[in-house]
Amino acid sequence: MHYLPHLSKDKKLKKLLQQSGPFQLKKRNNICLYLCASIISQQLSTKVADVIYQRFLHFYGTKKPTASQIANTTIDKLRSIGLSNAKANYVKNVAQFEIEFGLDAKRLRKMTNEEVVDHLIVIKGVGKWTIEMLLMFALGREDIFAVDDLGIQNAMAELYKMEHLDKKELKLAMQNISDKWSPYRTYACLHLWHWKDNAPTPRKKSSKGKN
Numbered sequence: 001m002h003y004l005p006h007l008s009k010d011k012k013l014k015k016l017l018q019q020s021g022p023f024q025l026k027k028r029n030n031i032c033l034y035l036c037a038s039i040i041s042q043q044l045s046t047k048v049a050d051v052i053y054q055r056f057l058h059f060y061g062t063k064k065p066t067a068s069q070i071a072n073t074t075i076d077k078l079r080s081i082g083l084s085n086a087k088a089n090y091v092k093n094v095a096q097f098e099i100e101f102g103l104d105a106k107r108l109r110k111m112t113n114e115e116v117v118d119h120l121i122v123i124k125g126v127g128k129w130t131i132e133m134l135l136m137f138a139l140g141r142e143d144i145f146a147v148d149d150l151g152i153q154n155a156m157a158e159l160y161k162m163e164h165l166d167k168k169e170l171k172l173a174m175q176n177i178s179d180k181w182s183p184y185r186t187y188a189c190l191h192l193w194h195w196k197d198n199a200p201t202p203r204k205k206s207s208k209g210k211n
Contacts, residue, residue, distance in 0.1 A: 001021065001022030001024075001187075004017055004021075004022060006181075006184055007181055007184055007187060007188055007191075009180070010177075010180060010181065012160060013159070013181070013188060013191065016159070016191045016192065016194075017191055019191075019194075019195065020195070021190070021191060021194070022187075023187055023190045023194075025136065025137070025140040025141075025142065025186065026137070027105070027109075027138065027139060027140040028137070028138040028139075029105045031098075031103040031104070031105050031134070032094055032095060033064055033065070034137075034138045035120075035126060035130065036091045038133060039087055039090045039091055039094065039125055040052055040053050040056060040083065040087060040091065041053065042087070051082075052081060052082040052083065056081055056083075059077070059081060067094075067095040067096075067098040067099050067103075068095070069095075070091060071092055071095040071096050071099060075089065075092070086125070087125075089124075090124065090125025090126070091125075093123050093125050094126065097120075097122075101119075105138075105139070108139060109139055113135055113144065116131060116134075116135060116139070117131050120134070129148055129149060132144050132149075133146070136186050136189070141186060142183060142184055142185075142187065143184060144186045144189070145174075145181075145185040145186075145189065146189055147171050147174050147178070151193055152174070152189055152192055153167075155192040155193070156170075156174050156177065156192065157170060159192070159195075160173070
């Protein structure tokens, strides 16, 4: 895989690269549904998240719901499938944002990472972590580093013997290390998650990460 020679320059990371992968990034077209799935899954185990997400899809029948369908769904109906009041509102916020401002995948792919963050961060319920996961797992960006993800923090603290650092010092050290991984920091994150066996998925948010 194209990223392996570059990341293998880091001797500690190289050990992880040899244990798994190589990984490939996929691109998704339904950004609205991706964000809804991400919100639904936050702070839940994979099993519970999958059950609630399937209830969510089943609620709209066999076809994937449109933004208008989601926006027109009442809070009570969304709560009836297992969503909290906050998540029900956040899901509707995403749908309303697509209706008003657009979540077209082709448009987002033309934006820089910073432009994507600026475009989506205004959605209440969609934080920087969620957008970083979208950049990785929906837009296929190769150079995203999720410094606020607790799984990545724990993995790097152990791998690089940084357990003694406080949170601020750890994040600064992580950034310095990750700079050497660019332009393939996403793949480094994938290997770190895999090593600690807590990789996020479109329907699983790291229970310790920030939304």
